[in-house]
Amino acid sequence: MWRDLWDEALAGVLARPGRTALTALGTVLGTATLVITTGLADTAGAQIVSRFDELAATTVTVVPTPEDGPQAKESPIPWDAPARLIRLNGVESAATMTTLRLPDVKITATTVVDPLAAKGTAAAVVAGSPELAAAVEGRVIGRFFDTGHNGRGDRVAVVGRNLANSLHLADLRQRPAIFVGSQSFTVIGVLVDARRSAGLLDAMILPEGTARKVFGLKAPESVVIDTAVGAAALIASQAPIALAPQKPELLTAERPAEPTTTKAKVAEDVRALFVLLGVISLVVGGVGIANTTLVSVLERIGEIGLRRSLGGTRFSVASLFILESSMIGLIGGILGSSAGILAVVLVGAVKQWTPVLNIWITPAAVLVGAVVGLLAGLYPSLRAAKIEPIAALRVQA
Incomplete structure (x- = not known):
């Protein structure tokens, strides 16, 4: 059953390649934005850290230890x-x-x-x-x-x-x-x-x-x-x-505190801002998939009625459209993550930076695309599952 549904869903996606490409475009942009922003935030963060360390974390200042008494002694x-x-x-x-x-x-x-x-x-x-x-x-x-x-x-x-x-x-x-x-x-x-x-x-x-x-x-x-x-x-x-080898306690060496917490906070804030932009793009892409899938349901009412009259269950009909929308989201996730990785590498080459990208971001972006497609297909699939064979015949008539 599942293999038949998979084959039919794949055939449905490939039957209209132009529509499928345009539908997947929103997911492509969303996942590409997630990969690009995460990669560039890490890459730029590494550059900021290195420059900060070169200047701030390499300075040491030696001063006399403050005296407890009211009058300070001569500097040692x-x-x-x-x-x-x-x-x-x-x-x-x-x-x-x-x-x-x-x-x-x-x-x-x-x-x-x-x-x-x-x-x-x-x-x-x-x-x-x-x-x-x-x-x-x-x-x-x-x-x-x-x-x-x-x-x-x-x-x-x-x-x-x-x-x-x-x-x-x-x-x-x-x-x-x-x-x-x-x-x-x-x-x-x-x-x-x-x-x-x-x-x-x-x-x-x-x-x-x-x-x-x-x-x-x-x-x-x-x-x-x-x-x-x-x-x-x-x-x-x-x-x-x-x-002061005889009395080193008379001197105090001051150096900047390690900026680990500050750097992590800055990177987190930058990443959160751009991830928000990626999520917005994904929402737009999900709405596009939902709209296209719903239009596909309305166009295929006769096909749905025929499936139901031949013994197809509501579950199988709903599963077919969910699979189709998930496939579109999966395709968008693959293309988007690939485009994002390429963009991070190109920016690194232009700026002469070392590209930094977490190993999990690529499979995560692909998975996010598939999940967006699945969620976008829920409502259209429920609409398709509620169509009765007699209603489909009336529409076709």
């Missing part, structure tokens, strides 16, 4: 901190960085003054080691100060892009000078980008040797470390020992 970070840390396996670059506090400046604390302007511009003054530009992944127009400037305590400075714009520093070839209180410094470069420390774009950066000579800086305030991917946790545990 040594001046040769970059040289000590670069020897650790997994450290790409390291630099010291200190925000200067200048209470003796008469204008305002840490105020940078443009001598051509009527008023000064407030900005942070930062002292750093020559490795600072590399440690924060900075990009400089002009040049960054080097070990020579640092060792001699030269009065040179690099200003952040935003500060340079507010001071109207355009041409470095004219060797512009800016003032911190009454102290003048020659600008040798403009920091136009700092991926790991965007605050430096608003600051004036001096060599730490100059800060020691001019402002009496006693010790570095912090160390910024750029690590290899996956080495942040190890470096965070080793850095205090390398910098």
Whole structure:
């Protein structure tokens, strides 16, 4: 019985190939959307994760451990901190960085003054080691100060892009000078980008040797470390020992928390949004299948009446139309999942991404297409099962 129904249903589907193709189109689009959105969400998520990890999860900052007492002691970070840390396996670059506090400046604390302007511009003054530009992944127009400037305590400075714009520093070839209180410094470069420390774009950066000579800086305030991917946790545990081997507890290594939960939530939200679009497409496809199957029932009333008069049961008639609609949904699921996989691969090739697709998505999409077809055929099949032989003869007459 079931084999006969299967053969008849297949013959019914293939009897009108054009109608079948148009009917299956909605299911094709729906399942293709599900596969594409799921695949692209996973693929794009993997790219986002890798880029996030490269920047955020590879930064370690070492600072003095907060003191319990009312007065903090001198920072235990040594001046040769970059040289000590670069020897650790997994450290790409390291630099010291200190925000200067200048209470003796008469204008305002840490105020940078443009001598051509009527008023000064407030900005942070930062002292750093020559490795600072590399440690924060900075990009400089002009040049960054080097070990020579640092060792001699030269009065040179690099200003952040935003500060340079507010001071109207355009041409470095004219060797512009800016003032911190009454102290003048020659600008040798403009920091136009700092991926790991965007605050430096608003600051004036001096060599730490100059800060020691001019402002009496006693010790570095912090160390910024750029690590290899996956080495942040190890470096965070080793850095205090390398910098203060006698009392590593005086230093605290800070690193970003693992963004596993956040990344999973973002991927989940993106996937949920696009899966909703796929479900809507599937609903539209299911309505199309139901409509076409119902039209087929009305067109084949005579055939249904003949089946019933020859002994066909209501169940067999209903099963025939359910099988036909399920076949259309199955065909749409196969074509849609294939198109979706192809689209994910093509997008990956164009964007130079590695395509990521869960192994279960293809059979799941095919199954979803078949289920949509089955559900869409329920009502038309019930209508067909209720047709009596005498009613069919009247219609044919």
